[in-house]
Amino acid sequence: MALIVHKYGGTSMGSTERIRSVAQRVAKWVRAGHQIVVVPSAMSGETNRLLGLAKELMPNASTPEAMRELDAVAATGEQVSVGLLALALQAQGLQAVSYGGWQVPIKTDSAFTKARITHIDDTRVRADLAAGRVVVITGFQGIDEQGNVTTLGRGGSDTSAVAVAAAMKADECLIYTDVDGVYTTDPRIVPEARRLSTISFEEMLELASQGSKVLQIRSVEFAGKYRVPTRVLSSFTPWDIPLEEEAASGTLITFEEDEKMEQAVVAGIAFNRDEAKISIIGVPDKPGIAFQLLGPVAEANIDVDVIIQNVSHDGRTDFSFTVHRNDYARAMDLLQSRVLPAVGAAKVLGDAKICKVSIVGIGMKSHVGVAATMFRTLSEEGINIQMITTSEIKTSVVIDEKYMELAVRALHKAFGLEQGATA
């Protein structure tokens, strides 16, 4: 007997028919002798519908008081889900009980709309499991010290599930989703992309933050911090496939570096074209210049991703960074009107037609020449590299966006990631 947390996304909860199918799947696990906690999302579209109503009444809810109410409204989507799923489980002949985040309780800080879980009291849930019940807990939400409902931000149900699994020291956290696992890269770009049976949580972190949006990144951090064995698997398999088959499907996020040593140096390739590149040319190279350049950008609430400062010559340097494309015009405007005059730089150049391609792999820590292979591959395809950044387990390049698919396919092949290749 194992204690297992199941998480189902909004699509899996999208209709009463699908909820019934979730209940049948959970029943299969219970009948195999496992203790199950289920964390469902709101029915698909529901959170948007609720926030849409709120927006009609207050287009810009930016005060803490208003955000508190947004959270109170948005949290009801999952409260409906848990009640309906508990009923569906009971209709399957199981004992089941639902709890809102406040009932568990799942304690969070008071950062409305993006709260963080601080503590989960598992007393009540454990008593229910011991009494033979399936426990259904709302994702996405909790309660703060003052007794206010909070939400964890979009995708927060993943984090709820992993946090519950961590608090209960569950044997595994199964994230049922609309993809059947984590791939070496996006199969829509590279048809030969291969599903990874395991991935280290560090690789998963890089892939998640780089656009392989399978899991909310905070849930991966949580899984890593508390070493929660977490598996991403498909919610579209028939509910009645053999349990052993289901339990071994998808991609398992692991924490044991030793296991990974034998595996591929590069686990996968991430990419995105959400960013734009900005270069400030001829910046006087003196202490504090980076802050002078990026301070106003941060103040304007614009997130900066890749940052590169070249070696200077003649007392001047070039400074480049990327921002989200949505912030590109605002950032350019800000730099030209305020920052450039203040720091005495020569000019600002911008380019929104770029993309970022990253190779990710924990094996890069101990293998030399991985970045070199990346650069050679891109060179052979005639792709010019505009920016490079590296971390221990990732190398990212910024290139012209028109080469994105070509670069991803070439790199996928160069690192032997395709199906049928020796892993």
Added chain:
Amino acid sequence: MALIVHKYGGTSMGSTERIRSVAQRVAKWVRAGHQIVVVPSAMSGETNRLLGLAKELMPNASTPEAMRELDAVAATGEQVSVGLLALALQAQGLQAVSYGGWQVPIKTDSAFTKARITHIDDTRVRADLAAGRVVVITGFQGIDEQGNVTTLGRGGSDTSAVAVAAAMKADECLIYTDVDGVYTTDPRIVPEARRLSTISFEEMLELASQGSKVLQIRSVEFAGKYRVPTRVLSSFTPWDIPLEEEAASGTLITFEEDEKMEQAVVAGIAFNRDEAKISIIGVPDKPGIAFQLLGPVAEANIDVDVIIQNVSHDGRTDFSFTVHRNDYARAMDLLQSRVLPAVGAAKVLGDAKICKVSIVGIGMKSHVGVAATMFRTLSEEGINIQMITTSEIKTSVVIDEKYMELAVRALHKAFGLEQGATA
């Protein structure tokens, strides 16, 4: 400065436009210097939508476990309403905060789907009011000793509002609804029906239970028990009518008998055609016979309304009662197949084509001849009376349903209830 509780029904909360209008109305009261607590219902149709989803998953939710989940699901309708209304109030420039029943908390017993309020802790609400906030509290729901969400049954938001007003010793509870007050009878039947500016809570009880379905009957009981000045008024007046005019509109439920002494003997006329009549003829008149007849009916969960046992002769009596028409066939079947043979009565007669007409008035306590006027009036119209029951402030007759409108109109005139008559 007064402390006033406003209650708004589902129609008033039916769209963001209507919610904005509610917020504007509340703002008018706040700007006049009053402390306001608002208790809104779910947006119209929402509770039915939620319970419809639940029904698809479990057609007959009859166990306590299932009813617990029904309540958890249904309660979210009001949770959405309070959050949206708080946002709308903030958009009007007011300070506002929303609470679910569990946050106040509004404590109830554990009778899921029909819980009763046992205690309301007003500490948190009072602190908010003192800090200048409008407090928006979910109607229809509370929390039991075990921390489960409960609901109070259909129309329960009326009861929530009156209970909150009672707990806070509010100066008045204003029930904004889609009628503009309580009438001497249904204006659709008697166009001359007059709105009552005041009505005693006992009369209101009888009118509410007799089919003048303006308020949930339990809310009237609550108002009476705690002497909460409660006013039924229209939510369809423009929000910006003068406050003094609004405050004096509708119908005020009163508790001072002295005031009523000067008023009309009969306050209003109630009627319904939801019932069917059943007579058991030739019942042996011996102790325990009423229980032998009605015990099996109660066991079958069939509510009995009017019950009449005639004086016996020759050791036999006739026994009549009314049931809801929905239960008529079941009751007849039960009596014929099981009860009749057991008690040795002669036969069972039934009639579903009846109606009940009642005159209600606290003045009947101290005036003689009121019932006689009723009987004479019906006699003059050639209407045969089939059954009669009386209480201190009500006289009801059962007549052929085809005479219902005629009877109501004739009685309305006979007791001088029409507009322009001396009240």
